[in-house]
Amino acid sequence: MTGAGARCIGGAMGRIVLAAAVGAAAMLAGFVWRGDDAAERGASGCAARVVSLSPHATETLFALGAGASVVAVDDYSNEPPAARELPRVGSYIDPDLEGIVAAGPDLVVLAGTQGALAERLAGLDLRALVVPDTRLEDVFGTIAALGDAVCRPGRAEALAARLRGEIAAAAAGNGRPVRAVLVVDRPAGELRQFFVAGPDNFLGDLLVAAGARNAFGDAPSAFVQVSLEPIVAAEPDLVVELMPGASAAAAAERAAVWRRVAPGLPAVRRGMVAVLTEPWLPVPGPSVGRGAARLAALVAAARAAAEADR
Template identity: 30%
Template sequence: MFLRIIALCLCTLGSLAWAGPSVVDAVGRTVSLEQPAQRIVALAPHIVENLFSAGAGSKIIAAVDYSDYPSAAKSLPRIGSAFSWSIEQVVALSPDLVVLWGSGNGMTALPQLQRLGLTVYVSEPGTLKDISASIRDFGVLAGTDHIARRNAAAFDADIDELAANGSQGPRLSVFYQVWNTPLQTVNGEHMISDVIELCGGKNIFAEQAQLAPHIALESLLEADPQVIVASGTDQSRPEWLDDWRRYPVLQAVQHEALLHIHPDLIQRPTARIARGAADLCAQLDRVRRDYVSVAPSPRT
C-alpha cells in the first residue's frame, strides 16, 4: 500500500511538471497547450508586434497586411488583412496557436476555428495595462515568458512614469480627431482616451456612447478644446489637421495647439504606445508652458 501511494504521488508530480502553458484570453476563455507554441498565426498587426515583444516573433508562420513592425515582421507570409482573411489558409498552415483579434476579425470566426480543432487566443487590448498583460500571455504560450515579463515590466514602468509626470499642471481639454470626413473621434472607453488622461488631458467627447463616434462640427466648436490632436493614416501630418485654422476663435488654433502623433504610436495597442504617449505628453506640456498659462479657462 505504501509503495502504491508513493507511485501515485510520483505520477501526479510528473503530470504537474509536464503540464503545458495555460492562460486566460481577453474574452475570459482558458487557452491551454500541451507544449509551448511553435507555429503561430497572428491575425492583426498589433498581435504580431506584441508577439515580438514577448520574444515569440520567430514562431510566427503567417500574419496579415500592415504587419510591419519590427522590421523582421515585414517578411512574414501574408494571409489577408485584419478584417478579411481565409480560414482555409489558416487551417492549411497547421498552426498550434492562432491569435485572433476579436474586433477586427469578428468573433463569428472563433466557433469555426474551434470546430476545426485549432487552439485560439482572442486578443482585445482595451486599456494600457491590457498591452502588458497580452505580452505576458504570449510569453507563457510560446515558452518565452522570461523575455515577455521583462519587456512587459519595462512598458508598465514607462507608463507609470508618464502618469506621475502627467498629473502636474492644469488639465487641458483635448479633441482627438480620427478622421475629417465624416468628423470622427473616440470616447472615454478608447485606449487613446487613456493616453490623453495619462498626459493630463481631458477628452472632450469622453461621454459619447459609441467607441469611435461621428460628431457634428457645431459640437466641436461649442466644446472649444484647447488642443486638437490627429494622427491620420501614415507618419506624415494629415493636411486636414490645419483646416481648423479656418476657425480662429478656437482656443486650439489660438494656442498653435494642432498636434500630430504618428498613428502607429498611438492607434496600435502595442508597447510602442508608450513612445506615442511620451510624445503627446511633451507636446501638451509645451502647450501648458507657452500658451495656456495666459489663456482663458476652457468651457468644458
C-alpha cells in the same frame, strides 16, 4: 458629450478607423484556448508556429523575442519591420482560411472581435487564442497571455514592467488641466463629421494617461460622431488628429484646414493642433510607452501655450 451634434458609432467603425477592438465575447470561452493546458501545446508545451491575425499581437510576439515562431500575419501587421517580410493571410474582416491552414500553425492569435473566425478555426481543429485590444490595460493582458503561450513569462513580466514605467514617466508633469479632443477620422478638407475618441477605449485611455482631460470623456460610446459645434463648445486646449502613414504634406494640409475654418478655437489660436502620422500609435501593443510620451509632450506644450495666453 451628449446632445445635439453627437451620436454613437459602433465597434466596427472604431476598429476600421482606429485599429481598436471590442473585447472577446463571453461565448468564446467554450472553444478558445487560454494558455492553461500545456499538454495540448506539444512536447515542449510552447507554441512554436504562430499565425497572428492582429497587429497588436504581432508586435507583442516580436517584443517577447518570439518573432521566429511567427509564420504568418494579417494584412495590417507592419511592426516591427521584420513582420513585413512574413506571409499575409488576410485581415480580421476577410481572413484567408486556406492560407492560415497552409501555414501549419499550432496556435492562431485573434483580436477580441474575431469570435466567428475562432469558431471556424475550431471546426478545423486549429487552436485559437483571443487577446483583447479594447483598453489600455488590455496591452498588459495580451503580454501576459502571449508570454504564457510562447513560454516566455519572464520576458512578459519585464516588458510589462518597462511599459508601465514609460507610461508613468510620460504623465509625470503637472499643472493646469489640458482639455483635449482626439479625432480619429473626418472628411479631407472639411471640418465636419468628426469621429472622436470617447471613454472606454485604448486611445481615450492613452490620452488620459498622457495627462490630458478628454473633452468627450463622458460620451455615451467609446467613439462618437460629432459636428464642429460640440468641439467648439468644448474649447479644447489641444486637438490631436490621427492620420497613420500619411505624408508630411498631407498632415500639414489637414492642420491648415483648422486654421482656415476655426481660427478662434483656443487650440487653433495657440498653434496646438497636431496631426500624428505614426502608424504604430493607434495600436494597443508594445509601442504604448512611446505613444504615451508623444501625447504627453503635446499636453505639456498645450499647457504652456494656455498659460502664456492668459
